[in-house]
Structure formats: C-alpha cells, structure tokens
Amino acid sequence: MEKRLSEAAMEGNIATLKELLLEDPLLLDRTIVSCVSETPLHISSMLGHLGFVKELLSLKLELASEFDSHGSSSPLSDNSNFGYHR
Secondary structure, three states: OOHHHHHHHHHOOHHHHHHHHHHOOOHHHHHHHOOOOOOHHHHHHHOOOHHHHHHHHHHOHHHHHOOOOOOOOOHHHHHHHOOOOO
C-alpha cells in the first residue's frame, strides 16, 4: 500500500485521503488488487477512525469484503471485535 495512504488511515485523515485520490483516482482500486496485508479499511477500523471508515466505504464499498493477511478477518468484523459499535 502506498505509504501516504497507510499514514492517512492510521491518522484517520480524510483530507489526506481525498488529496491522494485527486492525485491518483485509481489508488483504492490498486489497493484491492495488490497483495497488501491490510487495506486502509483494516487499519482505520482497527484504530476506531469511524469517519475515515465511512468515507472509504462511500468511495469503494468493495474494501469491506477484503480479508486480512491471515485470510480470516474482514475489516468490519475487526471493527466490531475491537469494540467499535456505532
């Protein structure tokens, strides 16, 4: 995953996400087809960045069906596992 996208997900920074997508509209599409261990949705949901999660899902709903590096957990189940139920 692109470093700036990973950092935006860790910070929950929606403004940076939008900026990155203006620079590269296919960024999230490449995230889905690449062999990254966790997507920005995994990262932001684990850290409880609800606004970032909502923004990602509004832009690319397919991220919700991506599994983690162990092939066992989708980002939204991670979110509930860590106690984020909103």
